[in-house]
Amino acid sequence: MTAEERVITTREAINEAIRDEMRRDSSVILLGEDVAGGAGREAEGLADAWGGAFAEYKGLQTEFGSERVLDTPISEIGYLGAAVGAAATGLRPVAELMFVDFIGVCLDPMMNQAAFLRFMSGGRAKVPLTLITHIGAGIGMAAQHSKMLYSFFTHIPGLKVVVPSSAYYAKGLLTAAIRDDDPVVFCIHKLLLGKQQHVPDEAYEFPIGQARIAREGNDLTLIGAALTTATCMEAAEVLVADGVDSEVIDLLSLSPLDEETVLASVRRTGRVVVVDEGFPRCGLATDVASLVADKAFDHLDGPVKKVTAPHAPVPFSRSLETAFMPSATDVREVALQLF
Amino acid sequence: MTAEERVITTREAINEAIRDEMRRDSSVILLGEDVAGGAGREAEGLADAWGGAFAEYKGLQTEFGSERVLDTPISEIGYLGAAVGAAATGLRPVAELMFVDFIGVCLDPMMNQAAFLRFMSGGRAKVPLTLITHIGAGIGMAAQHSKMLYSFFTHIPGLKVVVPSSAYYAKGLLTAAIRDDDPVVFCIHKLLLGKQQHVPDEAYEFPIGQARIAREGNDLTLIGAALTTATCMEAAEVLVADGVDSEVIDLLSLSPLDEETVLASVRRTGRVVVVDEGFPRCGLATDVASLVADKAFDHLDGPVKKVTAPHAPVPFSRSLETAFMPSATDVREVALQLF
Amino acid sequence: MSMAKARQPSPQPSRKQLLEFYESMALIRAFEERFVALVTQGKLVGTGHLCVGQEAVAAGVCGALEEDDYVTSTHRGHGHCLAKGVDPNEMMAELFGKTTGTSKGKGGSMHIADFRKGMLGANGIVGAGMPIACGAGLTAKLTKSGRVAVSFFGDGAANIGSFHEALNLASVWNLPVVFVCENNRYGEATPVEYALAADHVADRAVAYRMPGVIADGQDVVDVYAKAREAVDHARAGEGPVLLECETYRYYGHFLGDAAGYRTAEEVESFRSRDCLILLAERLRRDHEVGENQLDGIRAEMEARLDEAFAFAEASDDPALDELTTDVYVSYP
Amino acid sequence: MSMAKARQPSPQPSRKQLLEFYESMALIRAFEERFVALVTQGKLVGTGHLCVGQEAVAAGVCGALEEDDYVTSTHRGHGHCLAKGVDPNEMMAELFGKTTGTSKGKGGSMHIADFRKGMLGANGIVGAGMPIACGAGLTAKLTKSGRVAVSFFGDGAANIGSFHEALNLASVWNLPVVFVCENNRYGEATPVEYALAADHVADRAVAYRMPGVIADGQDVVDVYAKAREAVDHARAGEGPVLLECETYRYYGHFLGDAAGYRTAEEVESFRSRDCLILLAERLRRDHEVGENQLDGIRAEMEARLDEAFAFAEASDDPALDELTTDVYVSYP
Ligand SMILES: Cc1ncc(C[n+]2csc(CCOP(=O)(O)OP(=O)(O)O)c2C)c(N)n1
Numbered sequence A, B: 001m002t003a004e005e006r007v008i009t010t011r012e013a014i015n016e017a018i019r020d021e022m023r024r025d026s027s028v029i030l031l032g033e034d035v036a037g038g039a040g041r042e043a044e045g046l047a048d049a050w051g052g053a054f055a056e057y058k059g060l061q062t063e064f065g066s067e068r069v070l071d072t073p074i075s076e077i078g079y080l081g082a083a084v085g086a087a088a089t090g091l092r093p094v095a096e097l098m099f100v101d102f103i104g105v106c107l108d109p110m111m112n113q114a115a116f117l118r119f120m121s122g123g124r125a126k127v128p129l130t131l132i133t134h135i136g137a138g139i140g141m142a143a144q145h146s147k148m149l150y151s152f153f154t155h156i157p158g159l160k161v162v163v164p165s166s167a168y169y170a171k172g173l174l175t176a177a178i179r180d181d182d183p184v185v186f187c188i189h190k191l192l193l194g195k196q197q198h199v200p201d202e203a204y205e206f207p208i209g210q211a212r213i214a215r216e217g218n219d220l221t222l223i224g225a226a227l228t229t230a231t232c233m234e235a236a237e238v239l240v241a242d243g244v245d246s247e248v249i250d251l252l253s254l255s256p257l258d259e260e261t262v263l264a265s266v267r268r269t270g271r272v273v274v275v276d277e278g279f280p281r282c283g284l285a286t287d288v289a290s291l292v293a294d295k296a297f298d299h300l301d302g303p304v305k306k307v308t309a310p311h312a313p314v315p316f317s318r319s320l321e322t323a324f325m326p327s328a329t330d331v332r333e334v335a336l337q338l339f
Numbered sequence C, D: 001m002s003m004a005k006a007r008q009p010s011p012q013p014s015r016k017q018l019l020e021f022y023e024s025m026a027l028i029r030a031f032e033e034r035f036v037a038l039v040t041q042g043k044l045v046g047t048g049h050l051c052v053g054q055e056a057v058a059a060g061v062c063g064a065l066e067e068d069d070y071v072t073s074t075h076r077g078h079g080h081c082l083a084k085g086v087d088p089n090e091m092m093a094e095l096f097g098k099t100t101g102t103s104k105g106k107g108g109s110m111h112i113a114d115f116r117k118g119m120l121g122a123n124g125i126v127g128a129g130m131p132i133a134c135g136a137g138l139t140a141k142l143t144k145s146g147r148v149a150v151s152f153f154g155d156g157a158a159n160i161g162s163f164h165e166a167l168n169l170a171s172v173w174n175l176p177v178v179f180v181c182e183n184n185r186y187g188e189a190t191p192v193e194y195a196l197a198a199d200h201v202a203d204r205a206v207a208y209r210m211p212g213v214i215a216d217g218q219d220v221v222d223v224y225a226k227a228r229e230a231v232d233h234a235r236a237g238e239g240p241v242l243l244e245c246e247t248y249r250y251y252g253h254f255l256g257d258a259a260g261y262r263t264a265e266e267v268e269s270f271r272s273r274d275c276l277i278l279l280a281e282r283l284r285r286d287h288e289v290g291e292n293q294l295d296g297i298r299a300e301m302e303a304r305l306d307e308a309f310a311f312a313e314a315s316d317d318p319a320l321d322e323l324t325t326d327v328y329v330s331y332p
């Protein structure tokens, strides 16, 4: 297998991005709950037992030591606040919030501190902090472990927000995030972690603020992020049989949003469905839909459509959970209303 | 002065609503930081010294005692969690979060607990909790004390969200909130507290989920909430000189949203500007705009417009703070783009 | 015991009570092991946080409670639910995501709750149950119902802010709440020695002017005695208590965790003090209970689980429209 | 003092140092009183949280720091900033919302920061500074810079979760952080006796396996001595310290608060132990400093404030496009 053909999981891509940046820049550190595991047991040969609850960080503590890969107590407001303070004083921390749902106990360091510190100090401070967090439903963990919530971060001025849809973009966006001088929230959908893709060996950045056209088409624009990009792709294939040629946009960055790519597409196709696994109110779908309804209005051939999760907590039961998440069938059904 | 003519401040209206419900129903309690003030000094005659940071609760502890009007330590996740537990076991707590900005340390009890408990228990639990919180800029308190953030609550299924625009609606909505069996977040803009209006003496409910037409008009729909309702009214007056006859909708409830009132108006006028003091991304304005762009699309004569705060933290300097908040001039300017 | 006032000497549990503890612990053990078996056999897809090894804490503490007392639990909540009297059929159905489950299949393992039994819910958010228990205690105090609230939490949870805020608040308001720490020596893969900057969780009680007590969490009698004293203290209006129970979980953090952060010897050393074995010894020694009788109890519990499994399997999945019910009591 | 190891005896401050303390405290007092005067006269619209009465804490603690050590502050932060060397001109300009302010007028009283001086910011969120100080301490530790971070917080803040998490974390990671509680007896209108379920904030130190020390916050020499020991302890790599300074604020919680939650006698009793008076007595008694010299220092500080006021008044409001600058370092 040549280097070009190398295929790895999203989990491995995340590991590589952090590893490469930690090698390159000694100010990069990693901290979070069980990002190593077995803390304090190095002498017994039990270190690095977990590498994170989702095992993305496996081996990093072994390579970089417990000074740079720090397990934390269950103290999210404590260690995220510490990450802010470390970032503001010269380190470049990568902090993990295991499930984005836990933001309920630690939004403050991200919102009132990290996001605002530069502004509140009149530009004297910067906070080069990366927050990695896991989003999304699909693994049977129910209401308190399955939300998206990226709209919260997107709402807050001062935060950048990226949402990769596969291993390649995970590596490129995480590298860019770690190198960025602003706080960046890196939201990774759990169901993507095990998925494989060709990923270059060497370090590379995928630019924050840039969407991509995942599929070109002329009749309809489907817009997705995280897992719903795949949902859109699937729907686009099915829609071929309906005689509809769909363009699919993978947002990748939610803040800043690549307005131009979205608008250019919709202006050409005249029809749009925004697909978002988040809750329907004040969410990502409403955000992108309202952008289109303002700035591409004159080119629209029909209403601006959205497919989202229902206005309900994420259910446990597998059948309900599956129904909760937007499906290609849902997307097709809504898309066909536009023709 | 007859009873009908009685004019009181929003602050007093809030006081009355709580007082009446506490008299009517012994399970209603009030808790929060300094909702009384001088806790533990009753013997020295120093009780009830503050009645809340904004003095809405003055006199309530004197009337109802420190068992039912409870000052708390500075422990938002503690006392809001306690409010959830009290609500789930038979009390009907009214809790105060002094500034909505503090939600960064205590979102969890509202989101993962209060909002979801009914669903997560399969309907066995209910959480009749009212959260009163102060929103908005305009009093020189800068980035950490001036946000709106009602879009966060609106995003979360299981929470109801109300945003009065004056004393009359404050009393009616707060009464409805306290009597409601679901958790309700009552967001009151600081600049409304001192404003006066005729408010009936007796207790009354204004229905949660009902918007109102604040001004009738045929050419344009302006949509506001909290302070921006007044901004819309002002803009509407100015727009008369431009030959534009505006309808103004005061949302009052953000969740559930009175979609019908919004849609009926826009279907008639064909033009809309949503005005929101919140941040522009994934916020209230995008939510309402995307609703209109979907369900009133066929009646639209122009793009769906929004006027919001900029994507920036709330600044301290008075001149910047004034520029930060949507003004009637901003609204007029955007509205005229539609003609 | 450092309670402010001396309480009545804690009653020695009777033979009958001890047998009830045994039954309770055997039920929990059977439930958890059945769950593991079902997952292993592929009859049930999913995972969960098992409390095998810790049964004495749930049984001993809940044994000290009245039926209408309140309990808040954690992600590791099966044992607390069973000990508080939640129906195993409904619990098993919940794990299967069936409409007959405690939460109609909408909650799952981390959200089992039964308000009719005072079980205010397992909780997926570490620490979240402690403030909620304060609220239940406040209800009890204001309505003079005489009830007490118990909040279970882990050693890892002792480092989260809500622990601090809840214990301080309970003390400030003099609430009838007993905070029960199940110190099983790990929070996920992190040893308590690393994460807790104190020798014992109970050492933190002084920071809140409340009694701090340590019990042997493998010995249900010790747990019961100390829980009983703490509950009596709280019920008498003397305020909250922090009770730490030293225990151990045999499985990993969740079903599937290989637990590579601890040695086999460590696990063995704790297994040798298994709560069921210790209690069986005591029953044989002091109460002339024969091995047969204990085998009988365990067999009964297995049968109970056969029934629960059959019930769950025979139940329906929730209808798809359940997706949006129970979000609100009323949505105009 | 309960430090783990005995440190070198804390040096008695020299006459020169004492005069520096006096100057520092007089500057803070003058700054705050000038602010009050300007608001009262209507020359400045706004409010703020004044630290008049508490000056010895800022001066004594910052006097024990090196210039490049870090400080995180609170909503009541003017004194900490001044004692840490932030320019009064820029601070006054900030309060006027002028573009020459520490934060270009965009931050205001609750967000004064000067990273060049190690002042990481006042903070409008109670408790938020403590974890941030841990992060600064972590930077110091990992980069081996030898710096120390001090985190000021109030008695009220001792009941918020971030206090708990930060102190535990600092201890677990053995960080060079000194947590300085300014116990001024109130959090807003709430007496410390009500809100804190402990006799002293310092009593909570044992819960985090760190030394807890109490200083007389009105006596800058006592504050300095204990802060110095704590800072040395932290700098030596021996871990964090909790230092509680007993003090009092003469004004209400904010300028405009009538403070009806306390008696005039109480205020009087604390005013009689004013930090400037106490230090003046000591200087006269032990160091033959005359009243003239002290009058001279205070007059100098008034002149310094004249200058600051003139500077602020002469400065420009920020241009309107500043509304959206400094949100990001880079926004593609
Ligand atoms: C606020 C929050 N942070 C982190 C987690 C992830 N998590 C789930 S259980 C757990 C460990 C809890 O340890 P402990 O309190 O000792 O309970 P145990 O699992 O040992 O019963 C963690 C970190 C969570 N669910 N909630």
Ligand SMILES: Cc1ncc(C[n+]2csc(CCOP(=O)(O)OP(=O)(O)O)c2C)c(N)n1
Pocket: B033, B074, B076, B098, B102, B105, D049, D074, D075, D076, D124, D125, D126, D127, D153, D154, D155, D156, D157, D158, D182, D184, D186, D187, D188, D253
């Ligand atoms: C998280 C949070 N909760 C509440 C407040 C409102 N608040 C501002 S200052 C204050 C009192 C703080 O008391 P203390 O810590 O003793 O400091 P002091 O004001 O006495 O200096 C409160 C409750 C806040 N700013 N942040």
Ligand SMILES: [Mg+2]
Pocket: C154, C155, C156, C182, C183, C184, C185, C186, C187, C188
């Ligand atoms: Mg544990």
Ligand SMILES: [Mg+2]
Pocket: D154, D155, D156, D182, D183, D184, D185, D186, D187, D188
């Ligand atoms: Mg104070």
